[in-house]
Amino acid sequence: xxxxxxxxxxxxxxxxxxxxxxxxxxxxxxxxxxxxxxxxxxxxxxxxxxxxxxxxxxxxxxxxxxxxxxxxxxxxxxxxxxxxxxxxxxxxxxxxxxxxxxxxxxxxxxxxxxxxxxxxxxxxxxxxxxxxxxxxxxxxxxxxxxxxxxxxxxxxxxxxxxxxxxxxxxxxxxxxxxxxxxxxxxxxxxxxxxxxxxxxxxxxxxxxxxxxxxxxxxxxxxxxxxxxxxxxxxxxxxxxxxxxxxxxxxxxxxxxxxxxxxxxxxxxxxxxxxxxxxxxxxxxxxxxxxxxxxxxxxxxxxxxxxxxxxxxxxxxxxxxxxxxxxxxxxxxxxxxxxxxxxxxxxxxxxxxxxxxx
Numbered sequence: 001x002x003x004x005x006x007x008x009x010x011x012x013x014x015x016x017x018x019x020x021x022x023x024x025x026x027x028x029x030x031x032x033x034x035x036x037x038x039x040x041x042x043x044x045x046x047x048x049x050x051x052x053x054x055x056x057x058x059x060x061x062x063x064x065x066x067x068x069x070x071x072x073x074x075x076x077x078x079x080x081x082x083x084x085x086x087x088x089x090x091x092x093x094x095x096x097x098x099x100x101x102x103x104x105x106x107x108x109x110x111x112x113x114x115x116x117x118x119x120x121x122x123x124x125x126x127x128x129x130x131x132x133x134x135x136x137x138x139x140x141x142x143x144x145x146x147x148x149x150x151x152x153x154x155x156x157x158x159x160x161x162x163x164x165x166x167x168x169x170x171x172x173x174x175x176x177x178x179x180x181x182x183x184x185x186x187x188x189x190x191x192x193x194x195x196x197x198x199x200x201x202x203x204x205x206x207x208x209x210x211x212x213x214x215x216x217x218x219x220x221x222x223x224x225x226x227x228x229x230x231x232x233x234x235x236x237x238x239x240x241x242x243x244x245x246x247x248x249x250x251x252x253x254x255x256x257x258x259x260x261x262x263x264x265x266x267x268x269x270x271x272x273x274x275x276x277x278x279x280x281x282x283x284x285x286x287x288x289x290x291x292x293x294x295x296x297x298x299x300x301x302x303x304x305x306x307x308x309x310x311x312x313x314x315x316x317x318x319x320x321x322x323x324x325x326x327x328x329x330x331x332x333x334x335x336x337x338x339x340x341x342x343x344x345x346x347x348x349x350x351x352x353x354x355x356x357x
Contacts, residue, residue: 005179005182005183005190006179006182006193008175008176008179009088009089009090011175011178011179011193012088012171012172012175013086013087013088014065014086014193014196014197015088015171015174015175015178015200015225016086016088016136016138016171017065017066017084017085017086017197018066018197018200018201018204019167019170019171019204019225019229020066020084020086020136021066021068021084021201021204021205022204022205022229023237023238023239024066024068024082024084024239025068025205025336026238026335026336027238027239027333027334027335027336028070028071028072028334028335028336028341029068029069029070029071029082030068030069030070030071031066031067031068031201031205031207032046032053032067032068032069032081033046033048033053033207034046034047034048034053034054036069039127043127044056045112045127045129046067047061049063051063051194052064052065052194053065053067055067055083055109055131056109056112057105057108057109057111057112058108058109058111058112059108060108062105062108062109064083064105065084065085065086065197066083066084066085066086067081067082067083067084068081068082068084069081069082069129070082071341072341077130078128078129078130079129079130080129080130080132081129081130081131081132082131082132082133082134083102083105083106083131083132083133083134084134084136085098085102085133085134085135085136086135086136086137087135087136087137087138087139088138088171088172088175089137089138089139090138090139091139092139093137093139093140093141093142093145093280094135094137094139094140094141094142094145094156095141095142095144095145096142096144096145096148098135098145099135099141099145099148099149099152099154099156100148102133102135102154103133103148103152103154105133106131106132106133106152106154109129109131110130110131112128132153132155133154133155134154134155134156134157134247135149135154135155135156135157136157136159136249137156137157137158137159137160137280138159138160138164138168139160139280140158140160140279140280140281140302141156141158141280141281141302143303143304146302146303146304146305147304149246149302150245150246150304150305150308153245153246155245155246155247156246156302156305157247157248157249158249158279158280158281158300158301158302159249159300160279160280160281160300161251161277161278161279161280161283161298161300162277162278162279163251163252163253163277163283163298164237164249164251167237170225170228170229171225173221174221174222174224174225177221178196178218178221178222181217181218181221182218184217185215185217189215191214191215191218195214196214196218196222199213199214199218199219199222200222200225200226203222203223203226203227203230204226204229237249237250237251237255238250238252238255238333238335239333239334240297240299240331240332240333240346241331241332241333241334242330242331242332243329243330244309246305248299248301248331249299249300250286250297250298250299250333251297251298251299252295252296252297252298253296254295257294257295258294258295258297259335261288261291261294261295262333262335262342262344263342265288265290266342266343266344266345267344267345267347268288268289268290268345268346268347269288269289269290269346269347269348270286270287270288270289270331270346270347270348271286271287271288271289271292271348272284272285272286272348273285275298277298279300280300281300281301281302281303281306282300282301282303282306283298283299283300284298284299284300284301285297285298286298286299286331286346286348329347329348330345330346330347330348331345331346331347331348332344332345332346333345333346
């Protein structure tokens with residue numbers, strides 16, 4: 001087993017998670033490591049083991065490949081943390097077991113004990129957080145996975161549309177080059193996955209570590225991937241947060257065109273329409289209502305999520321219609337400018353989703 005080379009699919013998934021870790025930071029999240037938890041046992045909630053970062057739950061410690069914490073705490077709420085899982089499958093859609101596992105993890109960590117007794121019988125609260133879970137997929141999600149995720153507020157972000165082709169190709173190329181180098185190297189010369197991830201976080205996140213040295217055949221494709229991401233105006237991937245139980249991944253062929261327009265118009269109305277693209281799930285497009293040529297942002301919605309938004313059953317109670325309209329009337333985006341998170345709000349009428357073709 002020690003001589004076994006990691007498969008191309010899992011390797012691409014790990015690389016994608018590092019890309020998403022970088023994306024989280026540019027969208028207002030800080031990527032966490034065990035060093036960010038300064039508490040000691042029994043109050044510690046983050047720690048390292050040989051396989052990576054662990055998060056304390058009520059019943060167990062859970063491994064997480066990428067964990068982000070939003071820089072600002074919402075009023076009357078807990079600090080928000082986000083588990084990120086990435087699946088780079090070429091044909092098979094992400095199924096129910098993956099989403100069910102994510103729900104089990106989130107349920108356990110959100111149920112973590114809030115008070116721990118000391119030897120003298122006194123106690124103090126353990127810091128609590130509001131954990132959420134997002135799964136990114138290059139091949140879409142099965143209907144069962146969609147239903148389960150929507151019921152339990154697990155975000156599903158589909159990256160299979162043509163707008164994400166540049167991102168997919170970057171990760172695939174790096175993964176194939178590194179996999180070929182792993183096959184060619186002897187067992188004793190192959191770096192561990194966690195070593196390659198630690199190295200990539202250096203140029204992406206600035207978290208350089210002493211044990212992140214890699215031979216040239218592994219270092220060079222990771223450097224190329226990081227350089228391409230830093231010139232990401234052509235990649236154009238940013239997270240958006242509607243007041244709804246999911247996160248959206250928006251794609252743009254000119255990300256900085258959108259950012260510049262949003263800086264001049266931090267809150268503005270948008271038009272939403274469905275576009276015809278070859279993808280695992282339906283694709284939608286956002287444009288400024290006042291200046292449609294300023295930018296275009298596209299996102300893919302799994303069918304069950306789309307139905308949840310656009311469905312207008314005549315027998316639906318008026319309160320349910322009101323909740324859907326109020327939850328989906330505003331989409332918020334965060335963009336890091338230095339150490340400051342800029343906030344943009346895109347306002348739209350949910351009815352447009354229903355009328356668009």
